Amino acid sequence: MCLAIPAKVVELFPGERSRALVEVTGVRRHIDIGLLEDDPPLAGDWVLVHVGFAMSKISEEQALDQLNTLIMLGENEAALQEVQGYGLGEPSLGET
Amino acid sequence: MKFVDEFRDAGVIAKAAEEIRRLADTGRHYRFMEVCGGHTHAIYRFGLKDLLPPNIELIHGPGCPVCVLPMGRIDDGLSMARDPNVIFCAFGDMMRVPGAHGSPLQHQARGMDVRIVYSPLDALNLARRNPDRHVMFFAIGFETTAPSTALVLMRAKAQDIQNFSVFSNHVTIIPAIRAILDSPDMRIDAFIGPGHVSTVIGCRPYEWIARNEGRPIVVTGFEPADILQSVVMLLQQLRAREAKVENQYKRVVPWEGNHAALRAMAEVFELRPYFEWRGMGFISQSALRIREGYAQWDAEQRFHAPGVRVTDPKAAQCGEVLKGVLRPDECKLFGKECTPENPVGALMVSSEGSCAAYYNYEHRKHFPLTTIGASV
Numbered sequence: 001m002c003l004a005i006p007a008k009v010v011e012l013f014p015g016e017r018s019r020a021l022v023e024v025t026g027v028r029r030h031i032d033i034g035l036l037e038d039d040p041p042l043a044g045d046w047v048l049v050h051v052g053f054a055m056s057k058i059s060e061e062q063a064l065d066q067l068n069t070l071i072m073l074g075e076n077e078a079a080l081q082e083v084q085g086y087g088l089g090e091p092s093l094g095e096t
Numbered sequence: 097m098k099f100v101d102e103f104r105d106a107g108v109i110a111k112a113a114e115e116i117r118r119l120a121d122t123g124r125h126y127r128f129m130e131v132c133g134g135h136t137h138a139i140y141r142f143g144l145k146d147l148l149p150p151n152i153e154l155i156h157g158p159g160c161p162v163c164v165l166p167m168g169r170i171d172d173g174l175s176m177a178r179d180p181n182v183i184f185c186a187f188g189d190m191m192r193v194p195g196a197h198g199s200p201l202q203h204q205a206r207g208m209d210v211r212i213v214y215s216p217l218d219a220l221n222l223a224r225r226n227p228d229r230h231v232m233f234f235a236i237g238f239e240t241t242a243p244s245t246a247l248v249l250m251r252a253k254a255q256d257i258q259n260f261s262v263f264s265n266h267v268t269i270i271p272a273i274r275a276i277l278d279s280p281d282m283r284i285d286a287f288i289g290p291g292h293v294s295t296v297i298g299c300r301p302y303e304w305i306a307r308n309e310g311r312p313i314v315v316t317g318f319e320p321a322d323i324l325q326s327v328v329m330l331l332q333q334l335r336a337r338e339a340k341v342e343n344q345y346k347r348v349v350p351w352e353g354n355h356a357a358l359r360a361m362a363e364v365f366e367l368r369p370y371f372e373w374r375g376m377g378f379i380s381q382s383a384l385r386i387r388e389g390y391a392q393w394d395a396e397q398r399f400h401a402p403g404v405r406v407t408d409p410k411a412a413q414c415g416e417v418l419k420g421v422l423r424p425d426e427c428k429l430f431g432k433e434c435t436p437e438n439p440v441g442a443l444m445v446s447s448e449g450s451c452a453a454y455y456n457y458e459h460r461k462h463f464p465l466t467t468i469g470a471s472v
Binding site: 002004031032034035036037038048050051052053055056058059062065066068069072073074075082083085086087 | 133134137138141142160161187188189212213214215216217218221237240241243244247291292295296318319320347348349350354355356357360447448
């Protein structure tokens with residue numbers, strides 16, 4: 001719950017302002033970007049995600065730093081498990 | 097120490113450690129509190145204590161939401177979910193936290209419909225897909241997760257999803273820091289400020305700590321270099337007899353915070369007059385309850401919350417550890433009755449709890465796995 005997970009925005013959906021498809025180390029899931037409504041991310045941007053919600057926009061460099069921090073903290077697997085858990089019951093998006 | 101060689105920025109770390117030794121007055125004892133549980137975890141994991149001179153003591157603060165939740169709230173939540181029509185949802189961190197009558201996981205084994213969700217939005221989706229059931233989400237966390245819960249409640253209301261409710265256990269960090277500063281047995285010289293909470297609340301809410309209490313505070317990132325850099329900044333302030341709020345984590349934390357997140361919280365939540373914190377007692381205006389306008393989605397207003405109060409097992413000294421009066425291994429139960437595999441107190445459950453962190457990184461250095469029969 002307290003993990004901040006860096007994710008890359010892959011796809012936005014016209015008419016659905018609060019949903020985005022993101023990718024975290026190859027796993028794609030939908031997250032909510034409603035808390036960034038004042039400065040919404042674009043496809044290709046990086047965000048920090050808490051409990052399925054993007055909380056802040058970050059640079060790619062910061063995202064890689066944060067990923068590295070998660071690995072050093074031994075939390076990268078927990079982070080991936082969390083991301084895989086987003087979208088309970090959603091149709092599978094196919095993982096690469 | 098062994099992690100140091102693996103750090104990407106080993107050079108920066110060595111330099112910061114040297115700077116700390118240069119700035120620290122050898123005739124003085126420093127007590128710095130890291131407020132956030134994420135920092136506690138990082139400090140143990142990276143062995144940062146080994147890089148600090150012995151007169152700089154890091155005190156672990158109240159910023160682990162699982163750890164500060166009184167046991168009675170778990171019992172309250174589980175009690176409201178006893179109706180077989182209810183699906184009880186919570187984050188994975190909560191599943192092994194013991195209530196007086198067992199953890200959510202143990203209730204699941206006894207037949208309760210208990211499910212892990214990774215996002216509050218998924219609890220709402222579960223309600224949407226199970227219109228004949230009631231889905232209760234056990235909400236927990238500081239300002240990092242409260243805005244998400246708020247947004248989900250706004251969606252539930254907008255879409256009129258009636259078979260969904262939230263049991264709010266959200267707490268706010270500022271009153272906890274105030275309680276620590278007001279406590280007579282705590283002498284903290286300065287604070288390592290939380291990183292991710294600050295992405296929401298920004299840096300302004302900490303200004304009184306510097307201005308009125310004369311304590312420096314530095315909002316800090318989670319890499320080893322961030323934490324050491326923050327110690328350098330705190331020492332520089334103390335040396336110059338200054339007290340101000342500084343932002344070491346500028347690359348992520350905006351000074352003004354996240355306005356959209358603050359708006360969502362203000363729309364849905366109001367402050368409770370008081371709330372109990374495990375180990376710290378009742379703290380005024382320190383937690384969030386759901387406003388009248390969202391009463392229909394508030395588990396406490398919709399069901400009967402028994403208001404259970406459970407005192408922690410007498411031998412467990414979670415409170416003293418939480419306040420930094422005792423080190424984790426000074427508690428009588430530490431590593432014996434209370435281990436990460438069989439936690440008695442909440443500080444042993446979460447990886448961000450100081451007891452679990454101490455156990456995993458300090459205790460195991462001295463007591464190899466085979467001698468304590470652990471299996472993690």
